[in-house]
Structure formats: C-alpha cells, structure tokens
Amino acid sequence: MARPERTLRGLLWNDDEDRPRAFWRLGLATLLVLVGGIGGLVAASGLAAFAPSTAPATLAALVTVAARTLPIAGFVAGILAAAWLIDRRRLVDLGLGRSRAWWADLAFGLALGVVLPGLVFALELAAGFLRVTGALVTRADPSLAVGPGVPVVVAVALTFAYFVGVGVFEELLFRGYLLTNVAEGLDGWFGVGHRGALAGAAAVSSLAFAVGHGSNPNVTPLAIANILLFGGFFAASYLLTERIAVAIGFHVTWNFSLASVFGFPVSGVRTPATVLAVEQSGPELVTGGSFGPEGGLVALVAFAAGVAALGWWVRLREGTLRWRAAVARPTLRRSASAETAETAESTADESPDG
Numbered sequence: 001m002a003r004p005e006r007t008l009r010g011l012l013w014n015d016d017e018d019r020p021r022a023f024w025r026l027g028l029a030t031l032l033v034l035v036g037g038i039g040g041l042v043a044a045s046g047l048a049a050f051a052p053s054t055a056p057a058t059l060a061a062l063v064t065v066a067a068r069t070l071p072i073a074g075f076v077a078g079i080l081a082a083a084w085l086i087d088r089r090r091l092v093d094l095g096l097g098r099s100r101a102w103w104a105d106l107a108f109g110l111a112l113g114v115v116l117p118g119l120v121f122a123l124e125l126a127a128g129f130l131r132v133t134g135a136l137v138t139r140a141d142p143s144l145a146v147g148p149g150v151p152v153v154v155a156v157a158l159t160f161a162y163f164v165g166v167g168v169f170e171e172l173l174f175r176g177y178l179l180t181n182v183a184e185g186l187d188g189w190f191g192v193g194h195r196g197a198l199a200g201a202a203a204v205s206s207l208a209f210a211v212g213h214g215s216n217p218n219v220t221p222l223a224i225a226n227i228l229l230f231g232g233f234f235a236a237s238y239l240l241t242e243r244i245a246v247a248i249g250f251h252v253t254w255n256f257s258l259a260s261v262f263g264f265p266v267s268g269v270r271t272p273a274t275v276l277a278v279e280q281s282g283p284e285l286v287t288g289g290s291f292g293p294e295g296g297l298v299a300l301v302a303f304a305a306g307v308a309a310l311g312w313w314v315r316l317r318e319g320t321l322r323w324r325a326a327v328a329r330p331t332l333r334r335s336a337s338a339e340t341a342e343t344a345e346s347t348a349d350e351s352p353d354g
Contacts, residue, residue, distance in 0.1 A: 017332060019088050022185030029082035029177065033075055040074025057149030061272075064145055065158045072165040079169075079177050087181070093330035094176035095244030101317065102245045108313050109237070109249025115309075116302040117257035120264075120293045121278075123301060129282025137263075137277040139270055143217070146272035155273035159260045160252075167252035170209070174231065175238045175247055179205040183328035194325040198239055201328070206231030216291070217268035223288065223295035227267075229303050230294070233310065240314045242324045250306070258292060265292035 014021050020028065044067035051063040083089040091097065124130045136152045144162060146155050183201035186192050192200070209231035210224050237246035259266040263278040268291045280287050288296030314321055 017088070019332070020086065022181050025082075025086050026178075026181055028086050029079070029181075032082040032086070033078035033173075036074040036076070036078025036081065037071050038074070039077075040071035043074070044068070044070040058151070058154055061146040061150045061154065061158060065162055068144065069162055069165045072169045076165075076169050076172060079172050083177060088332045089180075089330065093332070094172065094180065095238050095242065095327075096172075096176065097243060097245075101241075102243050104317065105237075105241060105243050105245035105313075106249040109246040109251075110253045111249075112246075112306060112309055113250040113253025113255075114257045114261070116306055117254060117262055117264075117293075119305060120258070120298050120302050121262040121276075123298060124280070124282060124287060124293075127282060127286075129287055130278045130280045132263075132276055133279050134277040136273075136275060138273045139277075143269040144271055150272070152273045155271075156260050156275065159271045159273065160256050163252050163256045163259075166255065167248050170212075171234065171244050171247045171251055174205045174209045174212075175234055175244050178208060179235055179238065180327060180330065184330075187328040194328050195323065197328045198323050198325075202232060202235035202239060205235055209234070213267055218265075218290040218295070219268060220291060220295050222285070222297075223267075223291045226294050226296075226299045226303070229300075233303065233306055236307075237310055237314075239323045239327055240310070240321060241318065242326055246310065246313070258294075264288075265290055267292060267294055 009015075012020060012024060019025065047063060047070065048067050051060070055063070083094055087093075096102075121130075125132075138148070138150070138152055138155060144159060146158060150158075179201045182204045183194075183197045186197035186200045187194050189197075206228050210228035213219065213227050214224060216223075234244075234247040234251065237250075238244050255266050258264045259269065259271040260273060261275045263274040263276045264280075265288075280289070284290075284296065286297050288294060288299065293299050293302070311321060
C-alpha cells in the first residue's frame with residue numbers, strides 16, 4: 001500500500017494536520033498577501049483621490065503617509081489571513097502574543113534599536129567621519145514624501161508611524177510566517193532533525209530578507225551582506241524565545257533612529273525630518289555612504305554588539321541559550337470537525353465498558 005505522502009493527495013494535503021503541505025501553503029499565502037497588498041493600494045488610491053488639493057501641509061502629509069502605509073497594512077492582513085485560513089495557526093504560532101515576556105522583549109528590542117545607532121553615530125563622530133550641521137531639520141529630498149511647511153516634530157512622528165508599519169510587516173513576513181513554515185517543512189524531511197530545520201529556515205528567511213532589499217536605492221554587495229547578517233540576528237531572536245517581539249522592536253527603532261534621530265540614510269532611504277542633521281566625509285566602505293551605515297563596515301560593530309546584547313537578554317529572561325524546537329512544531333488551531341471527533345473519541349475512551 002502506498003505511503004500517504006507518496007499519493008497525489010498526500011503530496012498536496014497533510015491529513016494529520018488537516019491543511020496543505022508547506023510548499024503549497026507558501027504558494028497560497030503568497031497569493032493572499034498579494035491580494036491584501038492590492039487591496040491596500042486601492043484604498044490608498046481612493047484616499048489620495050478624495051484628499052482636497054488645497055489641504056493644509058500637515059493634512060496633506062498625513063494623507064501621504066497614510067497612503068504609503070495602507071498597502072503595508074494590506075500585506076499584514078494577507079499574512080494573518082493566510083496563517084488563520086490556510087495554516088490553521090494562532091497568533092502565538094507566528095511569534096506574536098500578549099504575555100508579559102512578549103512585551104518585555106519588545107521593550108528590549110526598542111531600546112536596543114536606539115542604543116546601537118547611537119553607537120554607530122559615536123564611532124563615526126570620534127573617527128572624524130561626520131559632523132553635526134543642525135538640529136530639528138527638515139530635509140529637501142526625502143524618500144518618504146512629506147511636503148514643505150510641515151512642522152519638524154510632526155514629520156518625525158509620521159516617520160515613526162511609517163517605520164512601525166514596516167517593522168511589523170517585515171518581521172511578520174520573514175520571521176513569523178516564512179521562517180516558521182520553512183522550519184515545519186524541513187523538520188523530518190529526509191531525516192532532517194529540528195535543529196537542522198531551524199538552521200535551514202533561519203538561512204532561508206535571512207536570504208529572502210536580504211534579497212528583498214536588493215532593489216533599494218544605492219545598494220551595494222556589502223549592504224546586502226550586512227542585511228543578511230541582521231536577518232540572521234532577527235531569526236536568532238525568534239528561535240531563542242519563540243517570540244518576534246525583540247525583532248519587531250529593534251527593527252522599528254533601528255530604522256527610525258538611524259534616519260530620523262541621527263540623520264543617516266537607512267537602507268538607501270532618507271526621511272523628511274531628523275533630530276540631528278549630519279554631514280559625512282569618511283570612506284564609504286566604512287560609513288556606507290548614501291546607503292547608510294547598513295552599507296558599511298561600521299554596521300558590523302553594531303551587529304557584534306547586538307549579538308552580545310541579545311545573548312545577555314535571553315540568558316537573563318530565559319535562563320539559557322537554546323533554540324526552541326516548538327518554532328518548527330507549533331500547536332495548530334484545529335478545525336471544528338477535528339475538535340468534535342477528538343472530543344467524541346476522548347469521551348468514548350473514558351466511558352465504562354458495556
């Protein structure tokens with residue numbers, strides 16, 4: 001008799017889990033994410049169309065940033081829909097949750113995302129690679145379009161809101177969804193154990209994260225290599241805690257602090273306003289030049305410091321450093337029919353004979 005996974009149905013559907021197999025789940029999820037993103041684009045177009053052309057600068061800025069954020073919200077909705085409808089996951093299976101540990105991790109990530117850009121700033125300042133040219137400055141050529149006449153504080157706040165959306169979306173996509181699904185798919189496949197599955201999934205998600213930044217302005221091979229390393233850092237924070245809170249917090253404030261606190265470009269992007277304006281003069285190999293510190297050797301110092309800080313934090317909170325096998329083997333949300341059958345079977349087992 002053929003093994004279930006070798007039949008056509010077995011190649012497409014996992015009867016034990018009552019859902020498609022990993023490869024097909026990823027394909028269906030891609031479609032849902034695209035549908036969500038398209039929905040967000042349509043909503044953004046509608047918002048821009050109904051916005052009055054004579055709106056004050058601040059209102060126009062709000063509409064502009066909202067229009068940039070709506071597609072991101074659509075992508076997030078697509079991921080969550082795929083996780084719920086196709087994967088049968090709960091939020092906790094994506095590294096999300098409402099526990100005290102989750103919020104503590106988020107706070108740590110947010111703090112680390114400010115400290116490490118501060119370290120980059122201090123190193124470049126000490127080396128004479130930059131000088132401060134102003135404070136609370138509006139930029140003339142931002143990548144995130146916010147027109148002139150908007151107060152600096154408002155522009156900075158809008159930038160932070162935008163980076164919250166980017167951080168949540170990218171971590172939910174690359175770590176919460178992609179890494180989890182690849183780890184599940186690899187676990188037990190041709191004898192791959194859970195450690196190998198987690199390592200492979202971390203590599204795949206980090207590579208996808210780096211490739212996703214390959215079209216950014218002023219990108220270089222060193223920038224892609226650095227982003228690959230930071231993708232590994234984000235993956236490690238998930239694998240060591242089963243939570244993506246550190247990654248979300250760090251991702252949000254790293255982007256925001258580099259671009260709108262210390263005045264650097266971030267991943268080739270310039271924001272409309274910054275707390276400190278700087279002028280760089282050091283070698284691009286070190287500073288990253290127009291791509292920002294992520295494109296230079298200075299990012300490796302921040303990366304090393306981040307790895308050390310993450311290790312300290314996980315030991316403090318978890319008591320040990322170990323990869324969590326549950327990332328590759330989460331408890332799935334069961335269908336109503338499966339739960340009914342399981343309850344009936346349990347009741348039958350507990351009832352007295354005859």
